[in-house]
Amino acid sequence: MSRWADVILTPLLSLLLAFAISALVILAIGESPVEALKVMVTGALGSSYGWGFTLYYATNFIFTGLAVAVAYHAGLFNIGGEGQAALGGLGVTLVLLAVPWPHWLLALPAAAVGAAAFGALWALIPAWLQARRGSHIVITTIMFNFIAAALLNYVLVNLLRPVGSMDPASARFPEATNLPKLTDFFALIGVEWGRNTPANVTFLVALLALFGVWLLIWRTRLGYEIRAFGRSEKAALYAGISPVRITVIAMLISGGLAGLMAINNVMGEAERLVLNAVEGAGFIGIAVALMGRNHPVGILLAALLFGFLYQGGGELALWTSIPRELIVVIQALVILFTGALDNMVRMPLERVFSPRSAQGSPR
Amino acid sequence: MAAPAAMPDEGRPDAAAPPAIELRGISKAFGPVQANRAIDLTVARGTIHGIVGENGAGKSTLMSILYGFYRPDAGEIRVNGEPLVIADSQTAIRAGIGMVFQHFKLVRNFTVLENVILGAEDGALLRPSLARARAELTGLARDYQLEVDPGAVIDELSVGHQQRVEILKALYRRADILILDEPTGVLTPAEADHLFRILRGLRDEGKTIILITHKLREIMEVTDAVSVMRRGEMVATVRTAETSPAELAELMVGRKVLLRVEKPAARPGEPVLEIRGLRLIDAEGVERLRGIDLDLRAGEILGIAGVSGNGQSELLELLGGFPEVAAKLSGEVRMAGRPIPLTGRGADAAGRRALGIAHVPEDRQAEGLIMDFHAWENAIFGYHGDPEWGAALLRNDRIRAHAAAEMERFDVRPLDADLPAKSFSGGNQQKLVCAREMERHPALLLVGQPTRGVDIGAIEFIHRRLIELRDAGTAILLVSVELDEVMALSDRIAVMFDGRIMGERMPGETTPGELGLLMAGVTDTGRAPDAAGIPPGHRPEPPDPAHPHEGGLPQ
Numbered sequence: 001m002s003r004w005a006d007v008i009l010t011p012l013l014s015l016l017l018a019f020a021i022s023a024l025v026i027l028a029i030g031e032s033p034v035e036a037l038k039v040m041v042t043g044a045l046g047s048s049y050g051w052g053f054t055l056y057y058a059t060n061f062i063f064t065g066l067a068v069a070v071a072y073h074a075g076l077f078n079i080g081g082e083g084q085a086a087l088g089g090l091g092v093t094l095v096l097l098a099v100p101w102p103h104w105l106l107a108l109p110a111a112a113v114g115a116a117a118f119g120a121l122w123a124l125i126p127a128w129l130q131a132r133r134g135s136h137i138v139i140t141t142i143m144f145n146f147i148a149a150a151l152l153n154y155v156l157v158n159l160l161r162p163v164g165s166m167d168p169a170s171a172r173f174p175e176a177t178n179l180p181k182l183t184d185f186f187a188l189i190g191v192e193w194g195r196n197t198p199a200n201v202t203f204l205v206a207l208l209a210l211f212g213v214w215l216l217i218w219r220t221r222l223g224y225e226i227r228a229f230g231r232s233e234k235a236a237l238y239a240g241i242s243p244v245r246i247t248v249i250a251m252l253i254s255g256g257l258a259g260l261m262a263i264n265n266v267m268g269e270a271e272r273l274v275l276n277a278v279e280g281a282g283f284i285g286i287a288v289a290l291m292g293r294n295h296p297v298g299i300l301l302a303a304l305l306f307g308f309l310y311q312g313g314g315e316l317a318l319w320t321s322i323p324r325e326l327i328v329v330i331q332a333l334v335i336l337f338t339g340a341l342d343n344m345v346r347m348p349l350e351r352v353f354s355p356r357s358a359q360g361s362p363r
Numbered sequence: 364m365a366a367p368a369a370m371p372d373e374g375r376p377d378a379a380a381p382p383a384i385e386l387r388g389i390s391k392a393f394g395p396v397q398a399n400r401a402i403d404l405t406v407a408r409g410t411i412h413g414i415v416g417e418n419g420a421g422k423s424t425l426m427s428i429l430y431g432f433y434r435p436d437a438g439e440i441r442v443n444g445e446p447l448v449i450a451d452s453q454t455a456i457r458a459g460i461g462m463v464f465q466h467f468k469l470v471r472n473f474t475v476l477e478n479v480i481l482g483a484e485d486g487a488l489l490r491p492s493l494a495r496a497r498a499e500l501t502g503l504a505r506d507y508q509l510e511v512d513p514g515a516v517i518d519e520l521s522v523g524h525q526q527r528v529e530i531l532k533a534l535y536r537r538a539d540i541l542i543l544d545e546p547t548g549v550l551t552p553a554e555a556d557h558l559f560r561i562l563r564g565l566r567d568e569g570k571t572i573i574l575i576t577h578k579l580r581e582i583m584e585v586t587d588a589v590s591v592m593r594r595g596e597m598v599a600t601v602r603t604a605e606t607s608p609a610e611l612a613e614l615m616v617g618r619k620v621l622l623r624v625e626k627p628a629a630r631p632g633e634p635v636l637e638i639r640g641l642r643l644i645d646a647e648g649v650e651r652l653r654g655i656d657l658d659l660r661a662g663e664i665l666g667i668a669g670v671s672g673n674g675q676s677e678l679l680e681l682l683g684g685f686p687e688v689a690a691k692l693s694g695e696v697r698m699a700g701r702p703i704p705l706t707g708r709g710a711d712a713a714g715r716r717a718l719g720i721a722h723v724p725e726d727r728q729a730e731g732l733i734m735d736f737h738a739w740e741n742a743i744f745g746y747h748g749d750p751e752w753g754a755a756l757l758r759n760d761r762i763r764a765h766a767a768a769e770m771e772r773f774d775v776r777p778l779d780a781d782l783p784a785k786s787f788s789g790g791n792q793q794k795l796v797c798a799r800e801m802e803r804h805p806a807l808l809l810v811g812q813p814t815r816g817v818d819i820g821a822i823e824f825i826h827r828r829l830i831e832l833r834d835a836g837t838a839i840l841l842v843s844v845e846l847d848e849v850m851a852l853s854d855r856i857a858v859m860f861d862g863r864i865m866g867e868r869m870p871g872e873t874t875p876g877e878l879g880l881l882m883a884g885v886t887d888t889g890r891a892p893d894a895a896g897i898p899p900g901h902r903p904e905p906p907d908p909a910h911p912h913e914g915g916l917p918q
Binding site: 219220221225228231239240241242 | 685711731733
């Protein structure tokens with residue numbers, strides 16, 4: 001099968017199938033799928049306001065998607081993005097509240113380091129357990145999500161909550177650390193775009209991260225070793241690549257990327273740390289990486305798609321009587337078809353594109 | 364080429380009976396690859412019919428069609444004269460076709476009886492099935508020398524006995540036509556001989572046997588007729604009595620092949636590798652290496668013969684720097700007179716390469732190559748830390764050029780460094796590994812099974828390169844389960860059995876029979892010290908001193 005069919009046509013058809021079944025579900029509850037689609041598209045992409053939110057959500061998903069992808073290349077399934085991103089938020093908060101930053105340009109790199117370091121540390125423990133003790137990383141990272149939630153709960157209620165506040169949230173960050181919104185950049189060139197939307201400068205950081213991961217995985221020695229180890233541990237040993245080293249480093253990078261998400265949602269949007277700030281973006285990252293084939297370009301596209309689904313879903317709940325839960329159904333269908341049922345579309349396509357072939361190939 | 368369609372009656376023909384198997388115009392394509400092209404094949408009833416061909420010639424595909432794994436794109440199959448559409452393996456079994464796979468399909472923690480009735484139970488209760496199977500097995504064992512303890516658990520059986528269970532499974536399902544795919548790859552010479560006796564017995568009882576192999580010696584020894592495949596086509600069917608290994612090899616490859624390795628006498632130089640008292644106990648507490656002493660000099664090839672699973676793999680992996688987790692490791696290994704670390708820092712594969720030890724591993728697909736990586740990425744695998752390939756970022760252009768040049772020198776086909784390793788045939792994959800490991804002129808080259816699953820043309824090439832490397836001064840430690848290969852390439856032969864070196868012989872002064880005895884643990888002074896306490900799965904068959912051998916073939 002040609003490459004374009006593999007990379008573009010297969011996910012596209014999977015997506016269409018997911019939407020088709022979603023349409024049936026909407027029909028079944030007595031609503032119009034056409035109307036619903038219209039609301040979603042107008043709400044998420046029809047205005048700069050919609051785009052502002054779509055890009056904001058996409059930024060979150062880029063980071064968590066990259067986190068899953070880097071671990072995946074090392075053959076590790078990091079399901080702990082949720083917890084790592086939560087810890088990233090804690091890192092951002094501590095950095096921003098501890099030092100009176102004069103300007104966001106200084107605060108941003110420091111906050112990014114804090115976010116990445118906390119996310120990485122949260123991934124380090126499962127990585128270490130996997131590398132040294134053989135504890136399965138899927139299990140440990142899931143468990144660490146719960147530990148992270150409990151930890152954040154404790155820290156927010158008992159340590160970071162300002163005296164007298166009833167709200168389990170940290171104090172507001174100093175004004176100087178507030179990140180410029182994309183609106184502000186557009187205003188510089190005299191264009192009014194996305195007023196009152198949370199899309200901020202972190203989106204550009206996310207684009208940098210995409211490029212950075214591409215460089216890391218396909219252009220560096222470390223990336224070479226990560227990919228080799230991910231494909232075959234036995235071969236990696238033969239080549240003198242240390243499994244312990246690669247497991248730990250890949251998970252540190254993965255956790256760091258998940259943690260980096262916090263400069264978008266905590267520093268860029270909420271401007272303080274609240275409970276459950278991650279809102280499931282860590283899990284969406286798994287779907288984003290799956291759909292994006294663990295490649296930065298694919299992750300960018302998939303993150304935009306899920307950003308659209310998030311924002312469009314919100315609009316759907318706002319303007320129609322379709323319940324907000326339905327958007328979860330649509331997301332689930334998209335994940336099901338693009339991730340789990342990938343072969344369902346791929347195999348017939350392969351037959352179409354190479355007419356004489358059957359499944360398999362000769363030895 | 365010879366017309367294959369009409370095969371004269373052969374073996375013990377029953378002139379009136381239709382042929383057991385008749386294939387007409389069988390074609391099968393996988394995408395652009397034409398695996399089988401208009402194959403005609405007639406297998407007479409009551410004969411042993413060999414099918415030979417290089418890897419990728421289409422033998423396995425053809426047999427998979429016969430056993431119902433693939434549907435042919437075109438063509439007709441007749442079994443005992445009746446046209447038959449074999450849609451799945453159940454149809455094949457009902458038609459009396461049985462298959463013994465190269466990799467056994469046995470449940471390892473089941474007994475022999477349980478394995479035999481698996482899928483052929485008479486009812487929901489096992490007891491009656493087991494009783495019937497036990498009675499039948501006793502009969503089969505008597506008739507065909509297929510003795511196996513019905514109550515034994517598969518894990519406790521030797522490889523040769525496990526294979527008998529596979530044959531029993533087929534016979535229990537009333538197989539009349541038995542297909543064996545590369546059956547001797549895992550057997551000692553004595554076990555192989557026993558298998559051939561079984562096959563002859565089955566033939567004499569009127570069964571038809573199709574034997575797929577790439578070992579010409581076996582074809583000459585046991586078959587009545589032989590069909591040769593090349594690139595998906597059936598190029599000839601001949602009576603075994605009227606052909607020769609050289610003719611078959613030429614038919615397989617399509618040109619004249621040098622079956623004997625031409626090599627000048629070795630001129631050994633300085634000692635390169637010295638091993639003293641090397642012991643290894645694995646994580647399960649099994650002693651894999653029981654005090655190995657070996658010496659290897661520059662410019663010589665030391666061949667290690669032995670049935671697989673007797674410690675050769677452990678030795679190679681230990682020297683190569685990636686042993687299985689070991690519970691206990693002792694002894695000394697010196698490279699050029701200096702002790703090298705066996706554990707800890709510097710004992711990994713990177714440390715070994717830094718000492719000038721290159722390694723063509725036994726399993727090129729699981730170890731030597733990353734199958735999803737491009738050929739050019741694989742060309743630096745293990746040497747990717749070399750500053751030659753760039754500082755912060757890898758210089759992919761330089762690696763590509765290097766890989767392309769290397770592939771050209773090793774005649775890798777197709778000559779395209781951008782293809783993933785999995786797209787190359789076995790022989791060309793092996794050339795990719797050999798090129799990478801040999802082009803650096805290492806001080807010591809470890810070679811495991813250099814020609815396993817490699818076609819004849821590539822075998823010839825790899826053997827020649829090994830000799831060239833030897834003459835350029837590299838010390839080569841060769842491990843192979845192909846006794847012929849060890850005898851053809853080595854300047855000295857050490858035989859390993861149960862983690863020990865049973866003895867060293869000079870290739871000119873020994874015979875396959877003598878080596879076979881050593882491989883089975885029998886020394887000049889009697890059996891190996893604790894041959895009785897050999898771990899399960901390594902127990903050899905009683906050796907057959909009268910092992911016949913027509914020498915001269917590398918395969």
